[in-house]
Amino acid sequence: MSSPKPLIGIIDWAKSPLGEPECTAERAVIGDAAEVRRFLCSSDDDFTDEICGADALIVWHNTPIRAAGLARLRQCRALIRNGVGFDSVDIAAAREHGIAVCNVPDYGTEEVADHAIALALALCRQLFPLDREAKQLGWTIRVEPRLRRLRELTFGVVGLGRIGTAAALRAKALGFKVVFYDPYLPNGVDKAVGIVRVRQLDELLRQADVVSLHCPLTEETRHLIAEREIALLKPGAFVVNTARGAVIKKTAILDALRTGRIAGAGLDVVEDEPLQTAEEAATPNLIVTCHAAFCSVESKLEMRATSARIALAAVRGEPLENIVNGVG
Structure with a gap:
């Protein structure tokens, strides 16, 4: 009797699924090499016995995978985060259990960079307030003091990785x-890209008219932008975040917008997302876009195909791509 096929489980967020039940993109890559099944979970508390017996897991964002959940996985070789960020996974606990954690770092580079620029342009040109005015049958340019000429402005990039560079x-x-700030890059990157490097975050914050965040969420970057950092910004500055929500302390940025300390913010991601109250949603001069910067028809297919390729390598015992926790 032939042994059963290995199982590749796809863990989708129950509150807002991003995949599809048929798993067509994944099946197109994996073929008959493994069974592919999708499970809707709010967290690893929802892991069934079948999930715990999977040989590899592909996990969409917003489903936390913690130490207790990882301990229940009986034969999982790899957990693949269907996206760039892996802060939803306890990578240290995974390493203790010999489970490789992988990500897909390059699938949405163009989309996230485009989205950051779109948010910056919407703020600098005040598109949303002007749209509301026109649709109220008015024609008064009340936001004229916030309308800016781009070539007079400094665009500050925090984190010059793939997306930050784009x-x-x-x-x-x-x-x-x-200008950019990234303490982990070698000398000369600024010359290669043709932009200006600053050596301190505070220096960037003091001179930037637009601050665009492109760094991962780590213990070092959690609340990288909080009250002290916001106090360094120009009163007319705009803040854009297409990275991870908790890189910016939510109460600090919302308070700064309510008091007029800064001119506006475009946040694709927020701490403790989504927004939790009507008061948060009513914050003035705030654009929020549902953690959608990565999203396009093309990027989602590329992401899913890459995750499937890594999962297929896992069940075949082949070398894995994009390991983030040092488990080979």
């Missing part, structure tokens, strides 16, 4: 003066 080059092409 956003910086787009901003440069639009006429912004572009």
Whole structure:
């Protein structure tokens, strides 16, 4: 009797599923090499016995995978985060159990960079307030003091990885003066990209008219932007976040908008997302876009195909791509 096929489980967020029940993109890559099944979970508390027996798991964002859940996995070789960020997974606990955690770091580079620039342009040109005015049958440009000429502005990039570089080059092409802060890059990157490097975050915050965040969420970057950092910004500055919500302390940024300390914010991600109250949603000069910067028809298919390829390698015992926790 032939042994059963290995199981690749796809863990989708029960509150707002992003995959589809047929798993067509994944099946197209995996073929007959493994069974592919989708499970809707709010967290690892929802892991069934079948999930715990999977040989590999593909996990969409917003489903937390913690130490207790990882301990229940009986034969999982790899857990693949269907996206760039992996802060929803306890990677240290996974390492203790010999489970490789992988991500898909490059699938949405263009989309997230485009989204960051779109948010910056919407803020600098005040598109949403002008749209509301026109649709109320008015024609008064009340937001004129916030309307800016791009080539007079400094665009500050925090984190010059794939997405940060793509956003910086787009901003440069639009006429912004572009500066960046990234303590982990070697000397000379600024010369290769043709932008200005600053050595301290505070220096960037003091001179930037637009601050665009492109760093992962780690213990080092959690609340990287909080009350002290916001106090360094120009009163007319705009803040854009397409990285992870908790890189910015939510209460600090919302308070700064309510008091007029800064001119506006475009947040694709927020701490403890989504927004929790009507009061948060009513914050003035705030654009929020549902953690959608990564999303396009093309990017989702690329992401899912890459995750499926890594899961297939896992069940075949082949080398894995994009390991983030050091488990080979």
